[in-house]
Amino acid sequence: MTSRTRGPRFALPPHRPPAFTGPLHDARTATALGRWLGAAFAVCFVTGLVSHYLQHPPSWLADDLPTRPVWGYRLTQGLHIATGLAAIVLLLAKLWTVYPRLFTWPPVRSARHALERLSVAVLVAAAVFQVFTGLLNIVEWYPWAFSFVPAHFAVAWIAAGSILLHVAVKAPEIRAHWSRDAAGTLGAPAEETADRRSLLLGVGAAVGVVTVTTVGQALTPLKALDLLAPRHPDHGPQGLPVNRTAAAAGVSAHGLGEWRLEVVGPRPYTLTLAALRALPRTRARLPVACVEGWSVDADWSGVPIRDLVERAGGRPGAAALRVTSLEVVGAYRVMEMGAEYADDPLTLLALTLDGQPLSLDHGFPARIIAPDRPGVLQTKWVHRLEVL
Numbered sequence: 137m138t139s140r141t142r143g144p145r146f147a148l149p150p151h152r153p154p155a156f157t158g159p160l161h162d163a164r165t166a167t168a169l170g171r172w173l174g175a176a177f178a179v180c181f182v183t184g185l186v187s188h189y190l191q192h193p194p195s196w197l198a199d200d201l202p203t204r205p206v207w208g209y210r211l212t213q214g215l216h217i218a219t220g221l222a223a224i225v226l227l228l229a230k231l232w233t234v235y236p237r238l239f240t241w242p243p244v245r246s247a248r249h250a251l252e253r254l255s256v257a258v259l260v261a262a263a264v265f266q267v268f269t270g271l272l273n274i275v276e277w278y279p280w281a282f283s284f285v286p287a288h289f290a291v292a293w294i295a296a297g298s299i300l301l302h303v304a305v306k307a308p309e310i311r312a313h314w315s316r317d318a319a320g321t322l323g324a325p326a327e328e329t330a331d332r333r334s335l336l337l338g339v340g341a342a343v344g345v346v347t348v349t350t351v352g353q354a355l356t357p358l359k360a361l362d363l364l365a366p367r368h369p370d371h372g373p374q375g376l377p378v379n380r381t382a383a384a385a386g387v388s389a390h391g392l393g394e395w396r397l398e399v400v401g402p403r404p405y406t407l408t409l410a411a412l413r414a415l416p417r418t419r420a421r422l423p424v425a426c427v428e429g430w431s432v433d434a435d436w437s438g439v440p441i442r443d444l445v446e447r448a449g450g451r452p453g454a455a456a457l458r459v460t461s462l463e464v465v466g467a468y469r470v471m472e473m474g475a476e477y478a479d480d481p482l483t484l485l486a487l488t489l490d491g492q493p494l495s496l497d498h499g500f501p502a503r504i505i506a507p508d509r510p511g512v513l514q515t516k517w518v519h520r521l522e523v524l
């Protein structure tokens with residue numbers, strides 16, 4: 137392993153690299169952890185793409201996003217956050233296993249070796265960046281100058297590309313150490329195998345603890361165990377969490393007496409709150425599924441958006457909608473929804489939550505609630521709809 141065994145003393149390089157003798161810094165351990173880490177990153181990548189394209193669909197897709205199942209986004213985003221949190225533990229374990237290679241001597245043996253090391257450096261940087269920014273995002277702490285969403289999205293591609301490259305370069309080693317009795321692993325001393333099993337069990341237990349203490353933020357049957365997630369599904373006004381409060385959005389009860397719903401289209405009109413309340417309503421049980429991982433089902437009632445659109449002269453099934461909030465400034469003040477959402481009978485301008493009028497923090501007087509949509513697009517404090 138070390139250069140000590142390779143020839144006379146005077147031939148040693150001037151900076152002797154540290155020697156690592158622990159048997160768990162080996163290819164079998166790296167492969168066993170790498171498989172789980174790769175699986176976690178794959179789920180994160182795919183669910184992240186789902187989240188991105190639901191929020192920023194390319195124009196050819198904008199009117200054909202799926203509105204069913206109603207809990208689709210709840211599931212994909214719950215998985216995104218759960219696998220992302222698990223990946224933190226797996227990444228730390230994997231980095232510990234391979235870190236002796238950082239001290240490889242000589243640092244560069246050939247052009248190929250240099251490229252391989254460079255690709256690993258990119259991979260590690262991208263992976264650490266993704267889990268770190270993702271974690272800070274779920275606690276809503278942004279100690280950096282860039283914008284989280286575009287950065288997290290761009291680096292996801294770098295991470296995915298460098299993982300694919302890494303798997304391709306390491307394919308022979310991965311194959312040789314894939315299973316406990318694969319060629320490269322057979323014949324290892326029994327105590328080494330036992331040590332490895334303990335390490336893998338420990339990592340598995342840590343992943344289990346992290347998952348069980350956070351997943352209840354979305355998987356509500358486990359909410360009693362949700363000790364570490366930043367949001368608890370029951371904590372908030374009307375028993376539902378709030379990401380952006382009315383105060384933070386600059387909306388106050390003051391002045392809402394003058395509130396009117398303004399609907400712009402071929403036949404524009406305005407409605408007072410009393411007039412809006414008098415329209416036929418629909419009830420729907422739909423989740424708020426926050427991109428930050430928490431989600432809760434609730435009973436909503438309100439006026440179907442498609443009724444409001446039709447009344448403004450919008451063509452049923454063909455009209456997209458722009459929704460504007462009373463919010464003063466904020467990234468989610470204006471939201472657009474494609475025709476498939478605008479036309480869905482479950483997409484509501486909601487007036488009540490669990491049978492009570494919306495509280496100010498949940499979007500009083502009226503908010504959007506639509507099936508299979510990211511929470512950021514469930515616009516609160518709506519005052520204007522434009523048929524597009």
Ligand SMILES: Nc1nc2c(c(=O)[nH]1)N[C@H]1C(S)=C(S)[C@@H](COP(=O)(O)O)O[C@H]1N2
Nearest residue numbers: 377378379380426461498511512514515516
């Ligand atoms: N106008 C406006 N609506 C908004 C937001 C916002 O910042 N501004 N935040 C959204 C986010 S991130 C989520 S998760 C949901 C949460 O809804 P709730 O606060 O009623 O639980 O509201 C959405 N509606």
Ligand SMILES: [Mo]
Nearest residue numbers: 426427511512
């Ligand atoms: Mo959210």
